[in-house]
Each structure stands twice: as structure tokens, then as C-alpha cells.
Amino acid sequence: MRARRLIAAATVAALGVLSLGACGRSAPSVAAYVGDTTYSVARVDDIYDDVQATYGAAVRAQAAQTGATPPPEQQRAAVTRQDVLNLLVSIELGRRVVAAKGATVPDQVTPEQLAPQLRVPAEAEYARLWAEWIDISQVLGASLPPAELSDDALMAVYHAIEKTGAINSGLTVAQVRQAFGEGGFVRAATALSSALREEAQRAGASINPRYRPIGVPSVVSTGQALVFYSLPYIDHDGPVTDISTPQNPAASAAAGA
Template identity: 35%
Template sequence: MQRARRLASIVVVACLGLGGLSACRSEPSVAAYVGDSAKVTEARVQEVWDNASDALTSAAAGQPDASGAAPTLAITRLDIVRTLVGHDVLAAVAERENVTLPADLPLADYASQLRLPQTAEYVRLYAEFDGLLRALRTKVQSAAPDASEDDLREVYTVLLQSNEVPAGTTFDQFKTQLPAENLALVKTAAAVRKEVAELTSTMDITVNPRYQPLGIPVLEFQTQQGQLKPLVEVPLGESTKSTVTDVS
């Protein structure tokens, strides 16, 4: 019994030494830890969510045919966590690659795509995230290798599972019918994914399991229902029963 207590105290000391009072980076109030000091807190996620909800409610109330029913957000809390974490990671990748955010982001277009008012903070966060992605894809375009069979099969599988590919379409049929423009997108997305994965492998990123599995999308597609879904992404870990998943 004494030995067990001693071992338990050693574990506690080790946790405190690594993360202060954070219980080994497993605070339930934190959605994700990014690096040594940055946190995406649940309070921050809620703040972005409430801001989007309030903006949508205000916009709906101003419509002449407003029914009075509360409008439904097209985004989820997982989307917010993914964007906040991805925003921080892509900013670090962009700095390393000497890539800057475009000066004029088409917020109105992003707002329409996200089905949110342009004033919602999430629109700006997502626009900056996507703007960095596009800038990175542009930079790697000339030097990126062609998309591999694995890259194309991954895209095919995601689209097939989302019912975005006609039933019965084989991988070979899909591959030969893919337009050159889409092939180029997969090519650059795969190259950017490699760059992002190289950085995330060196970062101490820990994700709360309620948001697992989590990935940083480097290419998305729009479903028939108008929702944005990841097509090519950098995984940040898998589901676990522990309080927090460490993906470093």
C-alpha cells in the first residue's frame, strides 16, 4: 500500500512538473492545447458560438417573413474548435513558409457559404483560416508532385461515403472523370497537408476527446445540403476514453 501511494505521488509530481496545475493538460474547461502555452478554451468556443447565434437571430428578426422561431446554426462546436486550432497552426506554417494572409478577404462570400451574417466572428476566423490555406496552396503549386493513387482514393472514399459520387462508380471511373482543375486542387492540398503535418508533429497539441477525431482540413467540399465538409485533412489524433488525447 505504501509503495502504491509513493508511485501515485510520483505520477502527480510528474504531471505538475510538465503542466503546472493543468493535471497533465486535461482540464475539462479546455477544448485543445496548441503548443506550450496556447489554449482553445471551452469559454472561447462558447463565445464564438454565442456570437454566431446572436448574429443569425438578429439577421432573421430583420427579415419581413420572420416566423419568430429561433434559426438553426449551420456550424457545430466541432467546426469552431477545428477552425480555432487550424487558425493557430496555419498561422505558424505560414510564418515558416513566408506566406502572408491576403489583404482583402471576401467576407460576404464566406458568410454566404457558411450561412451566417457577415458580422459573425466565425466568418472572419474561417475566412482567415481559408485565406492562409489558399495562399499556401498557391505557393506549392509549381513544385508539388502529382496527386498519388492514395491521395485520390482518399478523396474518392470521402465523397462516396458522403453520397457525392453516383452509386456504382468505381475508383478507376472516378479517377478518369475527375476534371483537371480538381486534380490540381488535390495535388496542392496533399502538398500543403505534408507541410502542416511536419509542423504539427513537432507541436505539443492535445485535444479534448469530446472533439475527437479532430483534423485540420486543407481541402473541403460542399455537400448537396450546402454544408462544408473536410475532404483532405491532417489528423490530430483519434478517439480515446481518457480525459484528453495527446497527439504530439
Template identity: 45%
Template structure:
């Protein structure tokens, strides 16, 4: 599988985040707590900013070579929420892999991911490559889920938001589309992973700073290409409390479509 076909679309599926009164873990400079690990807002912003700078360099190089880059693709579509989703999802996934003694394989390199997303030599590329390997291991090692209409609808909503599926499908349309033998096993694996992550959130007492209003995991589903979208995996994640509501942080817009980036070859 070519790296440039790996990530074709992205979106954020928002989740309600439930406040927890009296939480002892509430430092205002922390983006998220996962078990005994914390992720600072400074690190989230640094990952986002480094990726945006690398992407801007690719755009500049493409234009210097005479390529026309549409206005909507001149900035990387990545914000702090996407980075928090990746950091927390990867942390939880690695804990599940260790607990279940699953084997991960080095299936794709940070260099390939970086090239595919036009963010070469960045921490974001390294994290995305690591997540791909963990995601693949969990997909093979976890039980497949029996799909409910609610499961199909959650995935369908994420795919519509990612511009991967058209809007307007009825529940019956969703059942028929997701019964496709090339898609159904992947969908069952993704929903099984979602359930495992939900359980791990509870075990690890995950807390998220209220400036990040949702928590979703990057999920992969192969349709005509392999697409990345964010799928909710908990009904709500606990906020870091006692933090004053911040001004909205500046964002360099979420993961770009690798097939439409400015300098794929």
C-alpha cells in the same frame, strides 16, 4: 469571385483521436493545445453561440420581410467541433506561412464572409476570412502532392458527406472525375496542404479535448461552385488527457450552405 459563391457546403470528416497517457497538458476547460497556445472550451462555445445568434437574427429579419425559411435552415449548422477545426487549422496554417515566409493577401473580408454565411459581425466570420487568406497562400506556396487512390478516396468521402459529390463512385470513377484539369491542380494543392498540416501537428504537439472526437481542416475545392468541406489531415490527434468524459455539448448544428441560407441577396 463573389463571396456568396465561396462557401457552398460543409461537413466533418471524422478522425480517430489517440489517447496519450501522462500528458501534462490536460486542463478540462481547454479545448485544444497547439504548441504554446491553448484554446478554451468557453471561447469555442462563445464563437459558436455568437454565430448562432447572428444567424437567428438573419432568419428573423428574412421572415419579417415575408421570406419563407425552411425548417432545416432555421438554425445555423455549426457545432463546437467545427469551431475547434477552424481554430486549430488556422493556428497551424499561420505557423506554416511564417516558417516558409509565404505571403498572404487580403482576398476576402470578414464582412463578405459574414454576409455569405449569414453570420454578420461575428468572430466566426473574422476567423473564416482569415483562414481563407491563409488557405490561399498555402495552396500557392506549398508543393503539390502526387495523388494516391487513398488521397482521392479521402477527399471523395468528404465531398459525399458534404453533399457535393454523389455516393457510389468506384475508385476508377474517382480517378476519372478528379483527373478533370479544372479540379486536379486544386486537389493536389489540398492534399499537399494536408501533408503539411500533418507534419505541423507533430511539431506543435497538438492535443485535443476528448469531447471533440475528431480533428479536420476546412478545405476549399472549386467544382461548379467553391465548396467548403473538412478533410482529415492526420491519422490521429492526441487528446487532452485526465479529463472525465463530458456530457455531449448542446450544438447549434455546422457551416451552412451560403447559397441556401435564409437571406442571401
């Protein structure tokens, strides 16, 4: 299947802030905890350094064909460490929801398909993670019933896309509704967000404060190009600014002893 057709149907998603509150789960060397899975700051740095190195090498190789020397700023990919952790956490939560549903994730999207519009080399691990996340989100998007389309949820998606410059700024709710049509991808985003939030709470997920607010990587097709962006968590009513992992009452009592 062509990348455009495959990805245009991919669900956008959003995950809100998960706070570090659980006892014993606040090591500064850890970027995120999701159940028994731990993502270290070093792991995030490794993926970030890899995408920057591979991107820089690709830019220099292309420039060398014309004898040019690109300035340092042109050798940096538009990827942040926050983007990296967003992917890692979303993939782990998504895998857990898929497993709970007894579903399987087909390997359909490839880094090679995504690389040109992600604007990173296909060999970068970051591109591989994006491909894996789109496969996961498509499976979940097909299995979750769409949510109601509230004004707040609609505008949360609009403002996230607005930041990329892919849509006019300053639109009213009525104008956004007209631009988004039936808003199917917003409904899907809200449904997937709710599923991820519930899984995050079950898993006791927590995020190092330096990486807040965390969001789920999202993609939508304009018909001519793909727009990659990140949303704050949105539930059935609208954006959520903080999701605190509920602490076990017994654990709380022990901590206060």
C-alpha cells in the same frame, strides 16, 4: 478580385486526430493546445453561440418582413462546435507554417464575400475565421509542391465531399478520378496536410477527446457554388485516423517516476 475566382483556387486541407498525451496538457476546460497557444472550451462555445445568435437574428428579421414566424429549427445555423475548433486549430498551425517560410498573408477574402455561401451572417466571428483561413491556405497552397495522387487520398477527399451531397455517392476510384480530372486540389490537400501535421508535432499540439476527430475546414468550387466540408487528415498515402504527439523521453521517464 471576385470571391468565386479567389476561393476556387483555395487549397483544401486536412488534419488528423491529435491526441492528448503530453503530461500536464489535458485540462478538461481546454479544447486544444497548439504550442503555447491554448483554446478553451469557453472560447469555442463563445464563437458557436455568436454564430447561432447572429444567424437566428438574421432569420427572424427576414421573416418579419412578411409577418412570418420561423420555427426554432430554422433559426439554427448548420455550424457545430467541432467546426469552430477545426478553424481555430487550422489557423494557428497555418500561421506557424507561413511564419517559418517567411511568407506573408494578404488580406484578400472578406466575411462579406463568404457569408452568402457559408450561410452565416458576415458579422459572425465564424465568418471572419473562415476568411482568414482561406487567405492562409492559399499562401501555403502556392508555396508547397503538390503531392502524388494516391487512390486512398483521392477517395478520402471524395468521401468527405460525398457527405455534403455535392457529388454522387457510390462512385468507384476510376469514376472519381474521371470526375476530379487531374486532381490538383487533392494533391494540394495532401501536401498541406503533411505540412500541418509536421507543424502539429513540432508544436506539441493536442486535442481534447470530446473534439476528436478534428479536421481542417475545406472548400472547393463546383463552378456554380462553393462546397464547404471537412476532411480527416490525409498524408501522401491516404487517410490517417490518429496522430499522437510524440512524448519527450525525459518527460516520459519523469512521469513514470
